[in-house]
Amino acid sequence: MTMQPRGVFGMHPRAFAVVTVLSIADPAFFLLANAALHLLRRDLNPATHYISEYAIGRFGLLMSSALVILGVGTISLAVVMHAVMNPTWLVRVGTVVLFVSGLSTILIGLFRTDGEGQPSTIAGAIHGRAAFIAILCEAISVLMLTAAFFRDRRWRSFRIVSFIFSIVVVISGALLPVVQQGTGERLLVYTLVLWLFIAALRMRAADALAERR
Numbered sequence: 603m604t605m606q607p608r609g610v611f612g613m614h615p616r617a618f619a620v621v622t623v624l625s626i627a628d629p630a631f632f633l634l635a636n637a638a639l640h641l642l643r644r645d646l647n648p649a650t651h652y653i654s655e656y657a658i659g660r661f662g663l664l665m666s667s668a669l670v671i672l673g674v675g676t677i678s679l680a681v682v683m684h685a686v687m688n689p690t691w692l693v694r695v696g697t698v699v700l701f702v703s704g705l706s707t708i709l710i711g712l713f714r715t716d717g718e719g720q721p722s723t724i725a726g727a728i729h730g731r732a733a734f735i736a737i738l739c740e741a742i743s744v745l746m747l748t749a750a751f752f753r754d755r756r757w758r759s760f761r762i763v764s765f766i767f768s769i770v771v772v773i774s775g776a777l778l779p780v781v782q783q784g785t786g787e788r789l790l791v792y793t794l795v796l797w798l799f800i801a802a803l804r805m806r807a808a809d810a811l812a813e814r815r
Contacts, residue, residue: 625802629677629795636667636792653727653791654715659697662714669711672795676704676740679798682805683747688754696746699739704734738796739770747801760804767797773776778791 606730639656646655656665680700687693709732716726748764752758774790782788 618682618802621681622802622806624675625678625682626675626799628671628678631658631744632668632672632675632702632795633792636665639665647784648788649784650710651718651784652715652787653784654710654793656731657711657714658717666711666714670708670731671707671711672798673704673706673711673736675802676707676798677701678704679802680704680743686805686808687750689794690750690753692746692753696743696750699746700743703736703743705741706732706739710736730733737790740798741756741775741790744768744771744794744797749755756808757804763800764797767793767800771797 635737636653636656639661642661643656643659654665654669656662657669665815677700679695683700684697687697712770713725713728713732715733716723723732744764744766748761750767770793771790774786776795778786778790780786795813
């Protein structure tokens with residue numbers, strides 16, 4: 603049986619193909635940019651400094667751009683998942699929450715955090731609230747969409763993988779108050795972004811299989 607996207611927002615198939623590519627490429631770019639910044643900004647100890655602090659000073663544009671691009675990729679994955687997965691309430695709500703996470707991530711990139719020891723700014727306040735919403739919404743969407751995978755036999759091969767990621771998300775979230783701020787944030791954020799990347803690959807693989815049939 604051929605699995606065809608449901609035409610989210612009346613999207614043309616070619617446009618949908620572009621969105622699918624973005625859902626894969628964007629989180630990959632974010633992870634690569636972060637790896638590069640860890641090498642380029644040796645003055646920031648990853649254990650004690652937040653990821654967003656790379657947006658301040660040298661190579662700041664790379665970090666800001668990576669966050670905006672990640673937001674676009676998150677929105678793209680929400681669109682793809684809404685299109686190719688069965689329209690259960692878990693999928694509908696989970697993809698909407700993921701969409702909100704993407705929008706919030708774009709705001710994180712557009713508004714820089716306040717530097718350590720610097721006075722508070724409106725931009726910094728927006729950044730902080732957007733970061734909280736983005737991480738919380740993505741964590742919720744991971745849990746909801748993982749539950750959706752278990753209810754749809756087409757995603758059998760991805761169920762356990764997504765479930766393991768869900769466990770790591772819950773554990774890393776619980777550890778945030780007790781580990782160093784940079785370490786805890788990285789464990790949670792990179793787990794979430796890696797889930798985005800792997801889930802996008804799985805969506806693309808399912809779509810490609812449907813096209814061949």
